[in-house]
Amino acid sequence: MRIPPKYTQIAAITILGAATVFTVAILIFILVFVLEKGLPILSLNFLFTSPADMGRSGGIFPILIGTVLLPLLAIIVAAPLGIATSVYLVEFTNESRITRLIRFGTDCLAGVPSIIFGLFGFIFFVTILGMGWSIMSGGLSLAFMILPTIIRTSEEAIRAVPKAYREVSFSLGASRWQTVRKVVIPNALPGVVTGVVLGIGRSIEETAVVIFTAGSSLLIPTSVFDSTRTMAVHFYILAREGLSMENAYGTAAALIIAVLIVNLTAYFMMHRFIAKRN
Amino acid sequence: MEESKKVHDIIDIKNLDLYYGQFQALKSISMSIQHKMITALIGPSGCGKSTLLRSLNRMNDLIRGVRITGQVLLDGKDIYNSGMEITELRKTVGMVFQRPNPFPLSIYDNVVYGLRVAGVKSKSQLDEIMEWSLRSAWLWDQLKDKLHHPALQLPLDQQQRLCIARLLAVKPEVILMDEPCSALDPISTSKVEDLMHELKKDYTIVIVTHNMQQASRVSDYTAFYYIGNLIEYADTKKIFTAPGVKQTEDYISGRFG
Numbered sequence: 001m002r003i004p005p006k007y008t009q010i011a012a013i014t015i016l017g018a019a020t021v022f023t024v025a026i027l028i029f030i031l032v033f034v035l036e037k038g039l040p041i042l043s044l045n046f047l048f049t050s051p052a053d054m055g056r057s058g059g060i061f062p063i064l065i066g067t068v069l070l071p072l073l074a075i076i077v078a079a080p081l082g083i084a085t086s087v088y089l090v091e092f093t094n095e096s097r098i099t100r101l102i103r104f105g106t107d108c109l110a111g112v113p114s115i116i117f118g119l120f121g122f123i124f125f126v127t128i129l130g131m132g133w134s135i136m137s138g139g140l141s142l143a144f145m146i147l148p149t150i151i152r153t154s155e156e157a158i159r160a161v162p163k164a165y166r167e168v169s170f171s172l173g174a175s176r177w178q179t180v181r182k183v184v185i186p187n188a189l190p191g192v193v194t195g196v197v198l199g200i201g202r203s204i205e206e207t208a209v210v211i212f213t214a215g216s217s218l219l220i221p222t223s224v225f226d227s228t229r230t231m232a233v234h235f236y237i238l239a240r241e242g243l244s245m246e247n248a249y250g251t252a253a254a255l256i257i258a259v260l261i262v263n264l265t266a267y268f269m270m271h272r273f274i275a276k277r278n
Numbered sequence: 279m280e281e282s283k284k285v286h287d288i289i290d291i292k293n294l295d296l297y298y299g300q301f302q303a304l305k306s307i308s309m310s311i312q313h314k315m316i317t318a319l320i321g322p323s324g325c326g327k328s329t330l331l332r333s334l335n336r337m338n339d340l341i342r343g344v345r346i347t348g349q350v351l352l353d354g355k356d357i358y359n360s361g362m363e364i365t366e367l368r369k370t371v372g373m374v375f376q377r378p379n380p381f382p383l384s385i386y387d388n389v390v391y392g393l394r395v396a397g398v399k400s401k402s403q404l405d406e407i408m409e410w411s412l413r414s415a416w417l418w419d420q421l422k423d424k425l426h427h428p429a430l431q432l433p434l435d436q437q438q439r440l441c442i443a444r445l446l447a448v449k450p451e452v453i454l455m456d457e458p459c460s461a462l463d464p465i466s467t468s469k470v471e472d473l474m475h476e477l478k479k480d481y482t483i484v485i486v487t488h489n490m491q492q493a494s495r496v497s498d499y500t501a502f503y504y505i506g507n508l509i510e511y512a513d514t515k516k517i518f519t520a521p522g523v524k525q526t527e528d529y530i531s532g533r534f535g
């Protein structure tokens with residue numbers, strides 16, 4: 001027996017709608033759960049005083065610094081490398097077996113669990129290069145972790161620049177590099193920046209890589225070769241060791257707000273990018 | 279005929295074959311383009327008009343798998359010779375595309391793009407050539423007060439003439455136009471056609487069109503192409519009144535195409 005389209009349509013809308021409501025509800029539940037417990041703890045005082053007694057009391061000031069420095073270093077390293085790679089792949093190589101292999105490789109790397117990057121960073125930067133648990137080791141390891149994402153998003157953005165712009169540029173006597181510099185990159189920039197911002201978000205959230213490579217010092221770092229800890233790591237340690245659930249939630253709330261800010265920025269950039277292209 | 283208009287070849291195409299991979303898109307084409315004249319390429323879609331046009335400033339080099347044999351002489355020099363400076367060639371033989379395609383930049387920055395990539399830095403020089411180019415494309419009066427507005431906000435026919443201005447700024451000798459009016463309405467089209475007549479005083483123009491009235495209105499010479507072959511090439515008047523080949527006659531009388 002055939003069910004009339006009118007009813008299958010109603011059923012489909014109901015199921016799809018329910019799935020959406022369910023997803024959004026879970027997201028809101030998590031957010032409300034963490035923020036409800038964390039926001040009362042969160043204050044300027046909490047953000048700007050150092051922790052005491054392993055974090056049982058006091059604030060998260062050194063951790064705030066670590067949370068800014070590690071992603072910053074990661075992005076300073078990964079953004080130029082990733083953008084340069086994607087420009088090279090799209091503009092200066094022909095689609096061939098080798099470029100497909102590179103693309104496959106970056107896709108695989110993007111899917112590798114972050115703890116593998118942590119382990120690699122620990123062996124390579126911390127041990128072999130003797131950088132110890134430090135902002136340097138952590139930043140570089142995070143850089144490797146976000147590199148594939150940056151390469152892929154930049155590649156997409158560069159590919160999306162209309163072919164006509166390139167043709168016109170060549171027809172006016174520009175070289176390929178001039179075309180890349182004056183036409184391709186400016187037009188791909190919003191998309192490229194979006195990828196970079198997503199990379200920042202991922203390094204802020206990351207726990208495993210940071211524990212393995214930057215350690216978990218609670219002191220205010222004085223050089224890039226000092227150990228530090230980020231909010232994600234701080235939360236993990238406070239909660240796991242049962243040191244202070246209150247401060248753990250305070251840290252979690254700060255973390256969520258930071259990630260939200262970063263992702264909202266990415267969202268609005270993406271939005272502007274699409275609006276501009278149409 | 280005045281001295282500067284004395285008929286001579288500026289481009290000489292000799293036995294040009296062009297392959298996209300295995301597919302031969304141009305079959306032993308030989309034709310000469312007359313200096314400071316308008317030459318129209320007509321023929322049904324897919325017959326190789328754009329391909330021929332793009333082989334005159336080596337834009338086909340950008341497509342992978344293109345293979346070319348034969349010669350294209352520009353002022354007697356083979357442009358496919360390895361000694362040819364390709365960026366110079368593209369400035370000498372400039373191109374106007376089918377869809378108006380200003381960069382998403384200001385009007386000013388569009389016009390001076392070619393100068394900037396050529397290394398011109400002096401503001402006064404840029405300003406001067408910019409004004410001259412916009413005047414030559416009949417845009418100066420309309421646009422002089424909004425030079426820093428986005429070019430993409432202009433109406434399509436002004437965008438297309440801006441693209442012509444952007445090209446004139448690099449001082450081409452030959453202007454290749456690939457169906458430059460196909461995105462324009464009839465009024466805008468006639469403005470661009472009038473401009474072409476004006477430009478003919480100083481430039482050699484090769485225009486691809488599948489609008490037969492346009493070819494007969496604007497061009498001095500017309501070449502009829504059919505599946506990669508040059509079927510007939512003669513005075514425009516002759517092609518449209520007394521074509522020498524049956525296929526040409528069938529095409530211009532609308533029996534196929």
Ligand SMILES: Nc1ncnc2c1ncn2[C@@H]1O[C@H](COP(=O)(O)OP(=O)(O)O)[C@@H](O)[C@H]1O
Nearest residue numbers: 298301303322323324325326327328329330341
């Ligand atoms: N980049 C390309 N790769 C392969 N074949 C092409 C390419 N461009 C054009 N062709 C083919 O070459 C022939 C001539 O194309 P084109 O010069 O664009 O014709 P026209 O401009 O007369 O419509 C067509 O059969 C077309 O399919």
Ligand SMILES: [Mg+2]
Nearest residue numbers: 327328329456
């Ligand atoms: Mg065409």
